[in-house]
Amino acid sequence: xxxxxATIGGYEEVGRQMTAVxxxxxxxxxxxxxxxxxxxxxxxxxxxxxHSLDLIDMGAxxxxxxMSDLEGDVQAIVPTHGHLDHIGAISKLAHRYDAPxxxxxxxxxxxxxxxxxxxxxxxxxxxIKMDAGEMMSIGDSGKIDLEFVNVTHSIIDAINxxxxxxxxxxxxxxxxxxxxxxxxxxxxxxxxxxxxxxEGEGVLCYIExxxxxxxxxxxxxxxxxxxxxxxxxxxxEDYDGGIVATTFSxxxxxxxxxxxxxxxxxxxxxxxxxxxxxxSGTAERLDFIDFPTDLGMxxxxxxxxRTFKRIMNEGKGDYLPVVTGHQGEPRAMLTxxxxxxxxxxxxxxxxxxxxARVIPEPTNEGQRYQAEKLLGMQGARIYxxxxxxxxxxxxxxxxxxxxxxxxxxxxxxxxxxxxxxxxDLASNEGYKLGRDLHVTRNGNLIQLVD
Numbered sequence: 001x002x003x004x005x006a007t008i009g010g011y012e013e014v015g016r017q018m019t020a021v022x023x024x025x026x027x028x029x030x031x032x033x034x035x036x037x038x039x040x041x042x043x044x045x046x047x048x049x050x051h052s053l054d055l056i057d058m059g060a061x062x063x064x065x066x067m068s069d070l071e072g073d074v075q076a077i078v079p080t081h082g083h084l085d086h087i088g089a090i091s092k093l094a095h096r097y098d099a100p101x102x103x104x105x106x107x108x109x110x111x112x113x114x115x116x117x118x119x120x121x122x123x124x125x126x127x128i129k130m131d132a133g134e135m136m137s138i139g140d141s142g143k144i145d146l147e148f149v150n151v152t153h154s155i156i157d158a159i160n161x162x163x164x165x166x167x168x169x170x171x172x173x174x175x176x177x178x179x180x181x182x183x184x185x186x187x188x189x190x191x192x193x194x195x196x197x198x199e200g201e202g203v204l205c206y207i208e209x210x211x212x213x214x215x216x217x218x219x220x221x222x223x224x225x226x227x228x229x230x231x232x233x234x235x236x237e238d239y240d241g242g243i244v245a246t247t248f249s250x251x252x253x254x255x256x257x258x259x260x261x262x263x264x265x266x267x268x269x270x271x272x273x274x275x276x277x278x279x280s281g282t283a284e285r286l287d288f289i290d291f292p293t294d295l296g297m298x299x300x301x302x303x304x305x306r307t308f309k310r311i312m313n314e315g316k317g318d319y320l321p322v323v324t325g326h327q328g329e330p331r332a333m334l335t336x337x338x339x340x341x342x343x344x345x346x347x348x349x350x351x352x353x354x355x356a357r358v359i360p361e362p363t364n365e366g367q368r369y370q371a372e373k374l375l376g377m378q379g380a381r382i383y384x385x386x387x388x389x390x391x392x393x394x395x396x397x398x399x400x401x402x403x404x405x406x407x408x409x410x411x412x413x414x415x416x417x418x419x420x421x422x423x424d425l426a427s428n429e430g431y432k433l434g435r436d437l438h439v440t441r442n443g444n445l446i447q448l449v450d
Contacts, residue, residue: 001143001166003204003449006070007440009033009062010174010412014211014361015085017174017413018062020070023165026139027072028146029097030161030172030207031079034088035060037363049120052092061089064096066443074099075138076146077125080174081158082110082279083250091118100126102136104148106157109282132159132189149196150189152179152222154390155250156288162196167449168204169196171404174413175209177219177389178396183226183253184289190403197404205448206406210414211391214421218395225388226257229355232383233258233320237265242316242350244380246326246334247387249275252283254355255322259291262320270307273324273333274299304333308344316350326356327364328371335367338374348379355386394425401429408448410438 001024010017015035021028038060055061067074074097079087087107091114094101101111108129115123130136132150143166148159153175163170171193180187197203212219236243245262247254255271262269271280277299283289298304311319321344325334334352336342346352352375358368372382391413392400401409409431411422419439431437438446 001449002447003165003167003170004070005170005205005207005410005446005448006066007410007412007442007444007446008064008066009442010085011440011442011444013415014359014413014418016060016062016089017086018064018089019172019207019412020067020074021163021170021172022070022072023144023163023167023170024139024141025072026141026144027070027074028138028163029074029077029099031086031174032062032077032089032093033083033085036084036088037361052121055089055092061092063443064093066445069445077101078146078161079103079107079111080161080172081153081155082107083155083175086174087111087114091115091123092121094125095121095123097125100128102128102130102146104131104157104159105129106283106286106288109286110279113278113282132157132186133192138163149192150186151176152182152185152188153177154248154254156184156252156283164200165204166201168201168407169199171196171203171206171406173206173208173400175211175391177392178399179221181221181223183222183256190399193400193403203404203406205408205410206400206404207410207412208397208400208422209391210411210419210422212389212393213397213411213414213425214418215393217393219391219393220388222253222388225254225355225386228386229254229257229353230261232353232386233261233265236351239351240317241347242344243267243320243353244334244337244351245320245322245353245355246324247322247355248326249273249279249324251356252280252289255280256289258320258322258355259295262322263292267320268294268318269320269322270296270298270311271322272298272304272307276322276324305343308342312343312345316344325371326354327359328367328369330367335371335374338371338378340378346375346378346380350380351383352380353383353386357385357387357389394421397422397425398429401426408436408438410440410446
């Protein structure tokens with residue numbers, strides 16, 4: 001059976017992920033993501049009003065025109081998790097393919113919301129829920145199966161999909177860290193990865209997330225970030241001024257910790273911002289988390305401003321607003337607060353807790369720098385970098401290669417400079433660039449089996 005891989009997006013940057021695998025006459029697409037920085041760099045760009053070709057030319061979504069060079073029929077579109085760099089282009093590209101979207105329940109719900117929020121392309125693909133640990137048949141041959149393996153990441157309900165073919169397994173390894181003590185959900189299923197490495201023909205190809213491949217050691221557990229956050233907030237228990245926290249809206253485990261520790265120090269937590277309401281509300285509705293019944297979540301700007309007014313009237317010392325804006329996004333709540341555009345008044349000495357790192361990309365770095373400077377001008381004091389990454393450092397990569405023993409490896413989720421660390425460590429494991437280690441670019445086809 002012929003096996004061919006199209007590296008469509010995410011092989012020259014972190015963002016707009018999209019990969020297609022052809023096994024015989026059947027094609028499976030993994031991820032359809034958005035490169036948000038390509039959108040944010042333009043003022044007042046509304047992607048929901050733009051044609052997909054314009055977004056492709058902008059570099060915001062994958063250029064899927066290479067799919068015309070891939071023979072076979074698309075049988076499934078499989079997003080690995082709910083981050084926008086993996087699902088953000090589904091509402092703009094999925095209508096081109098007569099195939100269902102298959103994902104875990106939380107991811108499917110986020111995809112559904114993306115589609116409902118943008119009617120321009122009329123996406124009507126079937127949505128199929130599949131849990132980690134389950135498997136489904138792909139195509140009509142009866143020879144190809146799709147399996148979801150549980151992984152841990154900075155969003156709940158993440159998986160690594162595995163395509164089982166007669167030539168061996170294709171493991172799509174984006175995005176994960178090796179967390180054996182997660183705050184929410186099950187640990188990464190390393191036992192299953194080791195089994196896949198030993199079964200049948202073994203692993204034909206492993207496509208790997210190289211975000212942190214240049215960083216030594218291992219990525220800490222989310223529990224490490226939780227304890228760091230606990231230490232910071234407990235140290236502020238006697239402070240009677242304003243404390244504001246921000247983190248990734250999709251990071252439900254981190255939001256859970258913020259809500260719990262706010263209560264511990266005698267403050268009422270409240271979640272503010274559209275994406276904060278969207279992700280936490282969805283997680284609660286699907287029973288991934290049980291927030292306190294009196295936890296307020298407000299996304300609409302008028303509702304947020306009314307909440308800010310209530311906080312100012314009742315006393316900032318009684319509340320912990322958890323707001324959007326950890327990257328300094330221009331329209332996010334924290335940035336509006338820094339510019340003095342909300343009823344919440346920052347005073348000298350007030351604390352702003354960033355439970356997130358700056359995404360290493362020039363647009364984000366510039367926006368975050370500006371936001372911090374504006375906050376400082378208002379007198380705020382910043383607690384920075386209370387975070388652990390959702391991606392594996394080098395030791396995690398070594399462990400995955402040892403577990404899977406893949407015949408071929410394709411690094412992804414980075415630019416050419418970012419691939420260097422992974423090339424070195426894979427070379428240490430006996431892989432050779434150009435033979436079984438394939439550093440590629442967006443829009444290329446890799447023939448693994450003729």
